[in-house]
Amino acid sequence: MTQFRTRAKVAETAMRSVFDATPLQRNAHLSQRYGAEIYLKREDLTPVRSYKLRGAFNAMRKVLSADSTKDLFVCASAGNHAQGVAYMCRHFGVRGVIFMPVTTPQQKVFKTEVFGGESIEVRLVGDYFDDTLAAAQAYCAQASGTFLSPFDDPDVIEGQASVGVEIENQLRRAPDRVVLPVGGGGLSAGVTQYFGDACRFTLVEPEGGQSLAAALHAGTPTTLAHVDSFVDGAAVARIGETTFQALKTIDPSDVLAAPEDRICSTILEILNVEGIVLEPAGALAIDALRDIQDEIKGKTVVCVTSGGNFDFERLNEVKERSQRYEGLKKYFILRLPQRPGALKEFLGILGPEDDIARFEYLKKSARNFGSVLIGIETKNPANFERIFGELDALGMTYTDITQDETLAQFVI
Numbered sequence: 001m002t003q004f005r006t007r008a009k010v011a012e013t014a015m016r017s018v019f020d021a022t023p024l025q026r027n028a029h030l031s032q033r034y035g036a037e038i039y040l041k042r043e044d045l046t047p048v049r050s051y052k053l054r055g056a057f058n059a060m061r062k063v064l065s066a067d068s069t070k071d072l073f074v075c076a077s078a079g080n081h082a083q084g085v086a087y088m089c090r091h092f093g094v095r096g097v098i099f100m101p102v103t104t105p106q107q108k109v110f111k112t113e114v115f116g117g118e119s120i121e122v123r124l125v126g127d128y129f130d131d132t133l134a135a136a137q138a139y140c141a142q143a144s145g146t147f148l149s150p151f152d153d154p155d156v157i158e159g160q161a162s163v164g165v166e167i168e169n170q171l172r173r174a175p176d177r178v179v180l181p182v183g184g185g186g187l188s189a190g191v192t193q194y195f196g197d198a199c200r201f202t203l204v205e206p207e208g209g210q211s212l213a214a215a216l217h218a219g220t221p222t223t224l225a226h227v228d229s230f231v232d233g234a235a236v237a238r239i240g241e242t243t244f245q246a247l248k249t250i251d252p253s254d255v256l257a258a259p260e261d262r263i264c265s266t267i268l269e270i271l272n273v274e275g276i277v278l279e280p281a282g283a284l285a286i287d288a289l290r291d292i293q294d295e296i297k298g299k300t301v302v303c304v305t306s307g308g309n310f311d312f313e314r315l316n317e318v319k320e321r322s323q324r325y326e327g328l329k330k331y332f333i334l335r336l337p338q339r340p341g342a343l344k345e346f347l348g349i350l351g352p353e354d355d356i357a358r359f360e361y362l363k364k365s366a367r368n369f370g371s372v373l374i375g376i377e378t379k380n381p382a383n384f385e386r387i388f389g390e391l392d393a394l395g396m397t398y399t400d401i402t403q404d405e406t407l408a409q410f411v412i
Helices: 003-015 028-034 052-066 080-092 106-119 129-143 154-160 162-171 186-198 211-218 241-247 260-274 281-287 312-326 342-347 383-393 405-411
Strands: 024-026 037-042 072-076 095-100 120-124 177-181 200-206 255-258 300-305 329-337 354-361 369-378 397-400
Touching: 003 052, 003 154, 003 162, 003 186, 024 162, 028 037, 037 162, 052 080, 052 154, 052 162, 072 080, 072 129, 080 095, 080 106, 080 120, 095 106, 095 129, 106 120, 154 162, 154 186, 154 241, 162 186, 162 300, 177 186, 177 281, 186 200, 186 241, 200 211, 200 281, 211 241, 211 255, 255 260, 260 281, 260 312, 281 300, 312 329, 329 342, 329 354, 369 383, 383 397
Parallel strands: 037 300, 072 095, 095 120, 177 200, 177 300, 200 255
Antiparallel strands: 024 037, 329 369, 329 397, 354 369
16 A cells, blocks of 8 residues: 555545545446446535535644644635635634635635634635635745645645545545546645556546646646636646646546536536536536546446535526537527518518527617627527528528627627
8 A cells, every 4th residue: 555545545534524535426327328337426415515624634634743733724716715715724623715716606704604604714815716825825935824725735645645545435446437527736736646556547628727737748837828717626737746746657548628618508407307406517517527428438447526515507508508508598699671571571581490589679760781699598508500501591680699609799
């Protein structure tokens, strides 16, 4: 047994004084679909609805074991890490100062304050996370506190490895494959080190934040020029230095990118079929099963659902993006003749499964044509072939803007 495995087991045992092991549940729906034994490691069921309290617990435990006079811990986070640190500050009876961007949704600020109680103080600083992080680190140095990294710390990685310890204990062996989400790399670095060569891994990043793939390609951590923040729990511009040392031997073919719109379909499917609420990062591992389905038939596969802190104010956006990905909703700009009966001709094209979800028309008296922004929902993607075919037959000019992200930001 390696020293890392031993330390991870010690960390996992110590955690039982704070919270129970999360369930490892066989999922009949996914198992039947993929012809495999699919298990979900339900990290969305921890006290803070994510695995982040594991790393926070282990790092704080070690600091306090080495020096019990340490009483100030500082972190910067807009989400799950903040909540994990807050929870553990309350558990250990120490002070915590948690820096969050000014733009953090009030719901996340409130939950952090609830978990930490009187043990913590939340400071809202900066519009962007880089500013928040700089402020947190400057304060930590000035106040002689202990800074808690969300992922790039050996003790945090060791704490996240407790997920692997529990999987092995609950399954009574190593699975054939573990599917893990990747953001900064703390969870994946911990679990891959714990299992080593005992199983195969699939690591999943959001398509708009492939920091591990970029690092593997460059041979060193690289800062992405742009990150899509939709999968906020895994949208990291740069993989950690320490985490990359644990992940640098991963085969790049085992690192997958999940499209953000497809993740939305997975979130809705798991919610509607299983009643499980997952945040976008928490759905990454399940979403990736589509990409490896030919490789996992007959295998035992564990997907780590890393978090369930989903803000239901985002549900309409998730549904919208899912419909666009599945081809069930399209937006287009129609050049409509400004004459009586033209609109009626267009409406006659729509079938019983088609519904107008958006219609904006501005009549301009000095022009022969007017532009109409139209959104249509349908029950079968093939219906759009018929709709566009009939528009062509009528000689109506239109532009499909469904996948035009620049236009979508302003008009959809």
